[in-house]
Each structure stands twice: as structure tokens, then as C-alpha cells.
Amino acid sequence: MSEAVKTDTPTAQRVVLVTGPSGAGRTTAIAALEDLGYETIDNLPLSLVPRLLGGPAERPIALGIDVRNRDFSATALIELIDSLTRAPEVTLEVLYLDARPEVLERRYSETRRRHPLTQIEAPKEGILLEIDMLAPIRVRADVLIDTSAMTPHEARAEVSRWFDLGRVARLGVSVHSFSYKRGVPRGLDLMFDCRFLANPHWVEALRPQDGRSPDVAGYVASDPRYAELIERVMGLLLFVLPAHVEEGRTHLSVGFGCTGGKHRSVAVTETIAKALAEAGWQVSKRHRELERRTEGLAGVKTGSSA
Template structure:
């Protein structure tokens, strides 16, 4: 029987087929985890009876011999009560249309629809995993990420020196494209003065000092930002105490280019100066960069 000092950092990795689970497992192995893919669920408690020499990452998907939604949720509940397992559930998410494109590009058959169209398999799998997705401690949407960006996201959250720290993700987005998935806190920046209407700023984005200064010059900016920062500082310790592994904060504006980017950059910098583990992502700027690369 293990003692408290023999605690294993255990990460359960799952998500729909094609979302990047195998890549995540490989990254965790590179980070020093012992990794095992598609081990039957019933064997997991027995596995933890062995020596805890390294953190452990276990991959699961619908191809597991005894996989079921209820069985996986029951496993999470069981492991969550064990003093010898510091449990975290990592879910690799992806939009249905992107999963379909990936299956089309690789010409693979979907494991839940081997004799049908991939659309049927994707729909079944997303429905099957919905409750598990809701239970995840860390959710990474890979829809707009390449392999290198996914690696960076996992390294930020699961590097050995960060396993016991809350990871904070700050994002900017455009309301025209809708809310990003799996966001914990959302703030609307559309009330701030819009640099788009300034010809000399229109072609720039919120990372440029001129744009950032223009946004910060709005008389309402300081009160808004200070309250958001104070609220975030208040909530972070509470989330950490509850065992949450990841907190995502998003700022939106009309185009996702100026105001939301400037505020996201400023908040990420302030939290990093506080010593928080912070990553930042600008959804619309990333989309433009990918589009520009495809035209080269």
C-alpha cells in the first residue's frame, strides 16, 4: 500500500478520433511521463499498485476493449478519491467539421462507422464523449492548432515543474465567428474605442504599442481592466484549491484584431508578472497567419 509520499501524477488523455490524442501522448512521453495507450479500464486501479517512479499518462478512446462513457466516468470518480493518485483528465477536443476534414485527408475509416460515412462516426463519438468532455480538468481545442502549437499547449500545462500549478489561458476572438469553445470567463470589449476607425491603426493589431495605447486611452479602459484583473486574482487561488488544472479567459471584440488582442496581451502580462503560468492565443490573428502561409 502506498503512503502519501508515493503519490503518482496521473493524467487520463482522451477525446474524439482525429483530435490529436496520439500526439498528446507522445508529447507527454517526451516530458518524462510513463505512457500507456488503450489499456483496458478495469486494469487501471491495479496498475497504480506498482511503484510511482514517474508521472503516468494513460490514453483512452472508443477503441478500448471495455470503453463506455459510464465506465470511464466511474473510473474518474474512483481515482479521484485515491490519495495515491494526483488525477487530471486531459480532453483533446475538435470541431466536427475539422474532424471530418482530417478523416477525408487521411482516408481513414472512423472506428464507430467502419462501413458508413465518417459523418456518422464523428456524430456518434462526440455524443458518446460529451459527458466526459464536461468532466475534463484540461480541455484543449485542437481545431485551429498545428502539431507544434498543440505540443506547446501541452508543455505549458504538463511540464514536470508545472504539474501542481494552475495553467491560465488568455484568448482573443471575434464575435463574428462566435465564442471560442470551453471558455471559463468571457469579457466583451466592444464598448471600448475602436482603432479600426483610425486609418493609421487599421492595418495593425492589438500587439502593436500604438494600438494598445489607443485602446488604453479610452476613459473607461482603466476601470474595466482593473476590475477584470482584480476578479481574476481573486478567483485563481479558489480554482487552484478546487483542484482545477486550467482556467481559460477570453476577450472578444468585433473583428478580433485590435481591442480584444490589446486587452488579452495586457492581462497575460500582468498575470505573468504575478508569477502565474500563462499562455496567450489570438484566434483571429492565428487564422489570418495560416491563410497567409497557404497563399505563399
């Protein structure tokens, strides 16, 4: 891991950066966070954020960030996220509100609003441009909420589920799969290497599939070391999670890596996420390399082994 994982301190300022494509529900999320007791500021210039956080930590802050910010750029936002992650006086969470392009286009059509990245063009052009611009931020999100099938009320409820300050015993656990070739995801608290398991990449019929496929998952699970790996990892997680709750933690990220991030790490992530949910924990899962493939990010090659 390229940087040390920062631990929370009692005086740390909790900060939630709220971002995502226009029309995905960022304003709804900001309103929900304000109702939950957060101090909320929308569209603050990125250059002013460090100055804002220099004051006393009286209550948590939620900052709305999008392409309409005066000095917005994906590079500047990434640099801000990285600097706040390293700052011992700040506990940072990135909340990304997302929706499918066709859903965003329909929402713009219904409201007859102009997309902030377009002048006279159809909203679709601006939507696709913004999604592409925000892709590096999406990958760095701690909590990702897809509002495509949600009403505004349901979106608010989902934000409350993750960020309700009144739920002392609440701890959100995000489980990630990733490729070591593309680096370790930002902000992991625990990380496990799955590269010793049987590799479906070398089975021609399984190679095109991913770890969510029953055939691939079954092949990985057939490795004689798999069952003990799951048992030991779950035992560790069920031991440490209550301790993190006692320490006041609100979020824990667990990563599973393999060579290509397509087969073994995905299969293990699916198993662990399901087991944690069945044990009563609040769980979200992310498959970074599968998301990259789906979105077709520029410059990303997909031919590595899993």
C-alpha cells in the same frame, strides 16, 4: 460542493487521462507526454487501470483512453474519473483533445482511414456519434486543447506548456463559469458565488446575450459591488497561487457560479482570466453552460435565468 477537494500528497501518483474524439490529436499528445518523461500506455482496458495504479509511484503516468478501448463506455470512464479523484494516493488530471467536426472529417478524408465507430458509412456519422458519446467526459476535463487550427507541432507544444515536468514554477490555472442549477463542476479548488450581482437576465435586450458580450459585461460591472469583488478575488488568488507553486501543485481550478451560468459568472470569469494572464499566470477558461448550449446536448434545457 458535493465532495471534498483532495489535496496532493508528496507520494501521490500523478496520472493524466488523455481522451477526446478520434482524429483530434490524442496520439500526438501521448507522444508529447512520453517525451516529457511520463510513462505512457495507450488503449489500456478501463477495468485494468486501478490495478496498474496499485504499484509504486516512480514517475507520472499518462493513459490514452478512447472508444477503441476494449471495455469503453462513457459511464465507465466517468466512474473511473470519479473514483481516481477520490483516491488520496492519486493526483488526477483529465486532458481532452478536441477539434471541430468539419476538421475531424477533413482529417479522415486526407488520411483515408475508417472511423472506429463506422463500418461502411462515411466518417461523418462516426465523428458525430463519438462527439455525442464523449460529451459528458468533455465537461469533466481539467485541460481542454482544441487542435482545430493547430499543426501537430503546435499541439505538442501546447501539451508541453501544460504538462512539462521540468518547469518547476509552472502552475496551470483553469477558470470556470457554471450554473448552480446544474451542479458544481468536478474538482474545483476554489469557488465563488456571483448571484448577488446585478442580473442581466431581467433586462430584455441583454437576456439573449451572454457574459462575453460587452453590453452584458458592462451591465454586470455597473453593480457597485463588482469592482470590490474583482479586487478581493484577485488579491486572494495572487496571494495563494505562489504558495501552491511552492507545494508542488501543477493545476488549480477556480469556479464562478450564478443561477444560469450565462451572464454574471461568465462576465466575472472573463475578467479574472484576463487579469491572471496579464499577471503572468498560465490560464485557461471554460464556460460550461455555454458549451452545453453550443453543442446542444440531449436533455439539457437552456431557459434558466443567469
